[in-house]
Amino acid sequence: AQSVTQLDSQVPVFEEAPVELRCNYSSSVSVYLFWYVQYPNQGLQLLLKYLSGSTLVKGINGFEAEFNKSQTSFHLRKPSVHISDTAEYFCAACSTGGGNKLTFGTGTQLKVEL
Amino acid sequence: NAGVTQTPKFQVLKTGQSMTLQCAQDMNHNSMYWYRQDPGMGLRLIYYSASEGTTDKGEVPNGYNVSRLNKREFSLRLESAAPSQTSVYFCASSEDRNSPLHFGNGTRLTVT
Numbered sequence: 712a713q714s715v716t717q718l719d720s721q722v723p724v725f726e727e728a729p730v731e732l733r734c735n736y737s738s739s740v741s742v743y744l745f746w747y748v749q750y751p752n753q754g755l756q757l758l759l760k761y762l763s764g765s766t767l768v769k770g771i772n773g774f775e776a777e778f779n780k781s782q783t784s785f786h787l788r789k790p791s792v793h794i795s796d797t798a799e800y801f802c803a804a805c806s807t808g809g810g811n812k813l814t815f816g817t818g819t820q821l822k823v824e825l
Numbered sequence: 826n827a828g829v830t831q832t833p834k835f836q837v838l839k840t841g842q843s844m845t846l847q848c849a850q851d852m853n854h855n856s857m858y859w860y861r862q863d864p865g866m867g868l869r870l871i872y873y874s875a876s877e878g879t880t881d882k883g884e885v886p887n888g889y890n891v892s893r894l895n896k897r898e899f900s901l902r903l904e905s906a907a908p909s910q911t912s913v914y915f916c917a918s919s920e921d922r923n924s925p926l927h928f929g930n931g932t933r934l935t936v937t
Binding site: 720755756760813817 | 829860865866867868869870873883915917923925926927928929930931
């Protein structure tokens with residue numbers, strides 16, 4: 712079994728500023744890692760995923776995340792945010808042999824202000 | 826391409842009533858899932874179906890039943906609703922075990 716911790720429940724940031732949303736995981740086995748975004752009154756959409764290979768993963772809307780095995784982290788970053796990035800962001804993990812049974816973090820609400 | 830469609834969008838039940846949440850996907854995906862989302866708790870897996878004809882319990886299955894009617898449809902049933910089941914329910918599907926999930930827009934359920 713694995714667990715996912717998102718350390719910040721809310722992150723306020725000004726438009727055009729950089730942002731980092733933190734995610735740590737714990738697992739006794741190898742994991743796949745994902746970031747999803749949820750806009751108000753919608754389902755979750757995939758931002759990016761790490762399955763294997765390069766530890767720096769680029770996703771949609773200019774987001775990227777870096778897998779750090781030694782620190783068991785998968786932080787999400789964007790160099791310059793836009794108002795439209797205001798949403799809730801979820802980190803998720805599943806074991807590589809776990810049949811896509813994702814474990815989600817509790818979410819981080821990103822609020823971009825003018 | 827509609828993706829994952831959930832019905833209804835909203836529902837209010839009285840304690841003890843039953844209802845079925847419907848989910849259908851048109852992407853020919855093998856796996857389907859039901860999650861509930863509660864404030865401060867993220868999404869928790871209720872049941873999943875790895876392939877047509879199979880279903881398995883997730884993290885919080887108590888009080889729910891599921892049916893994988895065919896490859897397209899995966900329904901979630903509450904036999905006797907309780908206030909603790911007030912939540913937003915999401916259905917999702919994926920092509921296979923390593924593929925990302927595609928989510929519906931959710932069903933907001935209130936049990937009074």
